Amino acid sequence: MSDESNLLVVDAGNTSIKFTAFAGDQVLWVERGESAPLDKAFQPQQIYFASVRSKEQSALLHADIQAAYPNAQWLTLTSVSQVCGVTNAYHEPERLGVDRWLAVVGAYHLKLGDVMVLDAGTAIKVDFINSKGVHLGGYITPGLNMMESALLANTARIRYDSDEVVVTQGLPDSTARAVTEGVHEMALAFVERMNRQHPSFKWVATGGDSRALLDSLQIEMEYQPNLVALGAKRVGDELIKRQ
Secondary structure (H helix, E strand, C coil), X not given: CCCCCEEEEEEECCCCEEEEEEECCEEEEEEEECCCCCCCCCCCCEEEEEECCCHHHHHHHHHHHHHHCCCCEEEECCCCCEECCEECCCCCHHHCCHHHHHHHHHHHCCXXXXXXXXXXXCEEEEEEECCXXXXXXXXXXXXXXXXXXXXXXXXXXXXXXXXXXXXCCCCXXXXXXXXXXXXHHHHHHHHHHHHHHCCCCEEEEECHHHHHHHHHCCCCEEECCCHHHHHHHHHHHHHHHHC
């Protein structure tokens, strides 16, 4: 692939789809949506597609994007045992979520040494990669919204309106604060424990919630909002070179 060619990375998560447009190595724009991007001035020569959605949902999304960009070469990315100098910890590598895998690859190539990747979205995910490119494993916990939704779905009388959620000092003195601040404290405790157990590892954060969690704990980090897309570009480029 030419260094100057246009590339579209599609990162289809559980609740949103992130589109990242590259011209060579430069990120041109990032867009979230449920269908192909509206910027028709951008015509990719390559599309790298990574999805954690069901086969049926991924197929529908694939068809929608391919119809918008019929001339683009398509490459579906999956988790494998080894690529770009990174080794997967899973005995069944395909069972590692491809978003986690691409974030691991992207984080390793930041060349920061031993790193922990924190990605907080629908789920809060932490993955560990050592300086030799060995993925050591990681954790998945419910994200902030998921924890809150689960609590509300499984209780009869814990209810509040969105305008009741306020930020103030002291112990929570309303149901809204009790829930929202409670789940936040749970997430903070998880991250703090990871940091305490692995003090020599550097943090790489991707996504706004990840950055906010680490900032709350005053933990130093390398913030990379497009980490999955950067990993996808690296993996896709290598796979195409092998063809």
